[in-house]
Amino acid sequence: xxxxxxxxxxxxxxxxxxxxxxxxxxxxxxxxxxxxxxxxxxxxxxxxxxxxxxxxxxxxxxx
Amino acid sequence: xxxxxxxxxxxxxxxxxxxxxxxxxxxxxxxxxxxxxxxxxxxxxxxxxxxxxxxxxxxxxxxxxxxxxxxxxxxxxxxxxxxxxxxxxxxxxxxxxxxxxxxxxxxxxxxxxxxxxxxxxxxxxxxxxxxxxxxxxxxxxxxxxxxxxxxxxxxxxxxxxxxxxxxxxxxxxxxxxxxxxxxxxxxxxxxxxxxxxxxxxxxxxxxxxxxxxxxxxxxxxxxxxxxxxxxxxxxxxxxxxxxxxxxxxxxxxxxxxxxxxxxxxxxxxxxxxxxxxxxxxxxxxxxxxxxxxxxxxxxxxxxxxxxxxxxxxxxxxxxxxxxxxxxxxxxxxxxxxxxxxxxxxxxxxxxxxxxxxxxxxxxxxxxxxxxxxxxxxxxxxxxxxxxxxxxxxxxxxxxxxxxxxxxxxxxxxxxxxxxxxxxxxxxxxxxxxxxxxxxxxxxxxxxxxxxxxxxxxxxxxxx
Numbered sequence: 446x447x448x449x450x451x452x453x454x455x456x457x458x459x460x461x462x463x464x465x466x467x468x469x470x471x472x473x474x475x476x477x478x479x480x481x482x483x484x485x486x487x488x489x490x491x492x493x494x495x496x497x498x499x500x501x502x503x504x505x506x507x508x
Numbered sequence: 509x510x511x512x513x514x515x516x517x518x519x520x521x522x523x524x525x526x527x528x529x530x531x532x533x534x535x536x537x538x539x540x541x542x543x544x545x546x547x548x549x550x551x552x553x554x555x556x557x558x559x560x561x562x563x564x565x566x567x568x569x570x571x572x573x574x575x576x577x578x579x580x581x582x583x584x585x586x587x588x589x590x591x592x593x594x595x596x597x598x599x600x601x602x603x604x605x606x607x608x609x610x611x612x613x614x615x616x617x618x619x620x621x622x623x624x625x626x627x628x629x630x631x632x633x634x635x636x637x638x639x640x641x642x643x644x645x646x647x648x649x650x651x652x653x654x655x656x657x658x659x660x661x662x663x664x665x666x667x668x669x670x671x672x673x674x675x676x677x678x679x680x681x682x683x684x685x686x687x688x689x690x691x692x693x694x695x696x697x698x699x700x701x702x703x704x705x706x707x708x709x710x711x712x713x714x715x716x717x718x719x720x721x722x723x724x725x726x727x728x729x730x731x732x733x734x735x736x737x738x739x740x741x742x743x744x745x746x747x748x749x750x751x752x753x754x755x756x757x758x759x760x761x762x763x764x765x766x767x768x769x770x771x772x773x774x775x776x777x778x779x780x781x782x783x784x785x786x787x788x789x790x791x792x793x794x795x796x797x798x799x800x801x802x803x804x805x806x807x808x809x810x811x812x813x814x815x816x817x818x819x820x821x822x823x824x825x826x827x828x829x830x831x832x833x834x835x836x837x838x839x840x841x842x843x844x845x846x847x848x849x850x851x852x853x854x855x856x857x858x859x860x861x862x863x864x865x866x867x868x869x870x871x872x873x874x875x876x877x878x879x880x881x882x883x884x885x886x887x888x889x890x891x892x893x894x895x896x897x898x899x900x901x902x903x904x905x906x907x908x909x910x911x912x913x914x915x916x917x918x919x920x921x922x923x924x925x926x927x928x929x930x931x932x933x934x935x936x937x938x939x940x941x942x943x944x945x946x947x948x949x950x951x952x953x954x955x956x957x958x959x960x961x962x963x964x965x966x967x968x969x970x971x
Contacts, residue, residue, distance in 0.1 A: 457843060475899065480809045481809075484852055484856050488855040491859065
């Protein structure tokens with residue numbers, strides 16, 4: 446089981462799908478990896494100004 | 509029940525039939541009898557209806573006639589029979605939402621239905637939809653699949669399948685639908701009618717079954733852009749500027765974006781129909797300006813995550829406790845949403861504002877309205893898209909919503925209008941996308957196009 450499958454299974458189990466999670470996880474992971482990567486890339490490519498205001502405030506407080 | 513009227517009355521558009529009822533050219537009772545008879549025969553052939561309110565609707569029509577005889581008109585739609593997607597709550601009436609077990613009769617009526625009631629419209633039934641308004645084809649494994657009135661072996665599109673099929677077949681003068689990722693524009697395109705997806709929250713969503721609270725919109729399927737404008741004025745919040753009267757004026761100030769598309773992604777017939785439509789608008793005085801497309805694929809991926817996570821969160825409890833109330837396909841799709849990590853969902857939401865700013869800068873700096881395809885391929889058959897709960901779900905859906913879901917993610921208004929036909933006899937449509945809350949702009953362009961063409965007036969074989 447790869448990382449994506451393990452994550453899908455864990456999330457489905459956490460959501461209460463029980464044994465059905467094991468059967469569904471491989472197909473979900475295969476289908477979703479590319480789309481997750483697209484979102485991640487879109488977000489990673491954002492300029493720093495896109496960070497939410499609370500993030501800058503936390504940085505200013507030195508946390 | 510004997511038909512009291514000829515089918516010609518059913519072929520009038522919304523504005524025309526409302527005027528005929530106001531003037532007493534036709535009685536609400538006779539029109540309702542004919543409407544119910546057509547819904548029973550043609551509606552059954554298309555599987556377009558979920559329920560008919562026969563006695564209740566006839567009684568309301570008789571009341572409307574009595575009121576008119578005494579000079580009392582409730583509003584601009586006095587006595588007009590309408591049916592709507594079966595996802596809007598009405599007090600004391602079950603709502604199927606496309607599931608095998610309907611929601612319990614609610615205590616409140618949806619805001620949109622209440623506003624149509626106040627305008628004098630009479631709801632005579634509810635219309636087919638995908639389970640939870642979450643599916644782009646018109647398949648429904650509980651209700652049976654909806655049929656396209658142009659070719660009944662082809663999909664009606666979804667999730668507002670019944671509204672599109674019924675309006676196309678002249679079974680309802682218009683209908684409420686909803687659009688989360690294309691659910692008005694896609695069936696409107698497949699069935700050759702006009703569909704308005706509004707800016708998010710332009711029409712109140714209270715009393716409509718929830719799916720994705722970040723992307724759901726209530727909208728309209730009608731026979732023309734003018735009818736959409738008429739209904740939007742009734743459905744929008746009080747105090748908003750009227751749209752209908754402002755959509756019939758000077759065109760030359762508007763700039764239309766001609767998309768620079770990857771021709772490998774769009775069928776030649778659809779690309780040609782877009783070009784022809786832009787040529788008509790150009791001849792009317794619009795300025796046509798080429799526009800390079802932003803990265804719609806990233807908007808689409810983000811939109812998928814927002815929508816899937818939210819609808820799965822909304823129905824998780826039901827999925828766990830009563831999975832048999834969902835089809836195998838819906839169970840698989842809800843499971844997908846549950847497998848989205850919180851960080852991916854939050855990234856997708858945070859990207860939304862940036863994406864909208866980018867889209868506005870890239871597109872709406874230079875144009876007022878952007879023309880885009882609705883479907884990129886000819887409308888498929890019911891059999892071709894019958895993928896059940898298999899892993900092919902995602903790719904099948906993605907191919908249908910390529911140019912629709914990104915616009916939903918951005919929350920923009922968009923009007924789907926018919927602009928031609930494939931050689932197969934199935935309609936071709938385009939969508940006109942506008943700035944946030946500029947429904948007037950896209951309706952104006954759509955209305956102009958429909959004054960010069962008659963695609964929206966053609967009748968399908970089942971009508």
